[in-house]
Amino acid sequence: MFIVIFRTCILYLLVVLVIRLMGKRQIGELQPYELVITIIISDLATVPMQDVRLPLILGIIPIMSLLILELILTELQLKSNFMRKIIDGNPSIIIKNGKLNEKELKSQRINLDDLMEELRISGNLDISKIKYALLENNGQLSIIPMDNTTMNLPAILYVDGQYNKETLSQMNKDTKWLEQKLQNKGVNIEDTFIVLLDSTGKLIHQLKGDFEKMESEKK
Structure with missing residues (x-):
């Protein structure tokens, strides 16, 4: 029992350290590749916790390898606009000047009912009063109301x-x-x-x- 507790504590502290080194973000703010790495890390940590027959190092090495991979990808994005576009993509304009962008809705596989639900939750009931609605790289919807017709996207x-x-x-x-x-x-x-x-x-x-x-x- 004490061995299981010890292994669990070690892996827990390791996962906390790795997530901390990946940056201070909530789950909803993670980029797709960051979310995938986070999910894989959590799965890798649970296997040595449950099976004491496996050496602890078999959980530590893959987790540290994923951390190094994440740091490399992050550095590539910081140094190259091209790599940032390949890894993260670009925000998609879903609504512009009160008009739905049909092409982006199909490309991003966005259901119109889901979009309307997001707009209602944010307090935007009328599409015609929205200057911009952007689907960010992390999946969140940013909405700019048409309060100022001279305002453009920064x-x-x-x-x-x-x-x-x-x-x-x-x-x-x-x-x-x-x-x-x-x-x-x-x-x-x-x-x-x-x-x-x-x-x-x-x-x-x-x-x-x-x-x-x-x-x-x-x-």
């Missing part, structure tokens, strides 16, 4: 050395345009952590180290 144009060329292309802009815009503000793109276009069409940027500088000034 867009990330540049982050930590990576240009979002797809978004720039949709705006009929290129990287030189973005660099010139920043230079007009006296900002070098290489010193910038993130550049985004807010919902009003204003270009917003944050320099590298701005947060640390702000925190140090508070002390």
